[in-house]
Amino acid sequence: MSRKMAVLVITGKDAGGFLLGFLFLVLLALVTGRAIPALAPLHPALVGKVITIDPGHGGIDPGSHDDGSVLEKDIVLEIARNVCYLLARARAVPILTRHGDWEMSPIWPDEKTRHRQDLAARIHIAHRTNSDVFVSIHVNKIGSKSTSGAIVFYSKDKPESKRLATCIQQAIRDVAPFRGRSVLEGDFYVLNAARLPAVIVxxxxxxxxxEKELLLTPSYRGRLADAIFRGLLAFFEGS
Ligand SMILES: [Zn+2]
Known part of the structure; x- marks a missing residue:
């Protein structure tokens, strides 16, 4: 066999190996339901951005609940984890304040009440990690059964927070079939204390x-996570 032929044979073999490897990755992605990291879409506007994602409540504080079976703290943790996964895949640097079912108060014991300690800890994490933005995720509950839809809060006199709130609300509109999709000024401790663009979703x-029925559906929670991710992307693309 001539040297030229040998080169051709080796090249062909490599191409076959590459194809097999690629097919294996595609198969792996289909089986696990996850995107292939090597092929994950990279979003230049998000690369290197430090983004604190805060699932509200946790531990002894269940947040909003419905006869004890549906707990806000569990729903928001799953959404927050999914947002972090999408951000990491886009090469941002997500910081998840709460990885499991626990309260955050031991991190910041300087405040008087456990509740205030818990809130202060969350914004402390965003400051300590020099985050670019802070997004706290919650589920709402009121007396009326007819009220529905996402609300994104920002703090008064913080235009970048308002812009972030608007970007996230616009993205949620694409996936949530409910009314009352507001962007509102809110007087909340974490938003007032934040020294960075910060919103409560x-x-x-x-x-x-x-809406409760949908919030209990993993696919809907996934769509909400995707919407929050796309809202963040729109915010950084616009800055
Ligand atoms: Zn809440």
């Missing part, structure tokens, strides 16, 4: 029967 009302 109330993804929906568990007091609304149809």
């Amino acid at each position: 109330e993804v929906g009302f568990i007091s609304n029967p149809e």
Whole structure:
């Protein structure tokens, strides 16, 4: 066999190996339901951005709940984890304040009440990690069954927070079939204390029967996570 032929044979073999490897990765992605990291879409506007994602409540604080079976702290943790996964895949640097079912108060014991300690800890994490933005995720509940839809809160006199709130709300509109999709000024401790663009995303009302039904569906929680991710992408692309 001539040297030329040998080169051709080796090249062909490599191409076959590459194809087999690629097919294996595609198969792996289909089986695990996850995107292939090597092929994950990289978003230049998000690369290297430090983004604190805060699932509200946790531990002894269940947040909003419906006769004890549906707990806000569990729903928001799953959404927050999914947002972090999408951000990491886009090569941002997500910081998840709470990885499991626990409260955050031991991190910041300087405040008087456990509740205030818990909130202060979350914004402390965003400051300590020099985050670019802070997004706290919650589920809403009120007395009326008819009220529905996501609300995104920002703090007064913080235009970048308002812009972030608007970007996230616009993205949620694409996936949530509910009314009342507001961007509102809110007087909340974490938002007032934040020295960075910060929002509270109330993804929906568990007091609304149809919305509760959807919030209990993993695919809907996944769509909400994707919407929050796309809202963040729009925010950084616009800055
Ligand atoms: Zn909450």
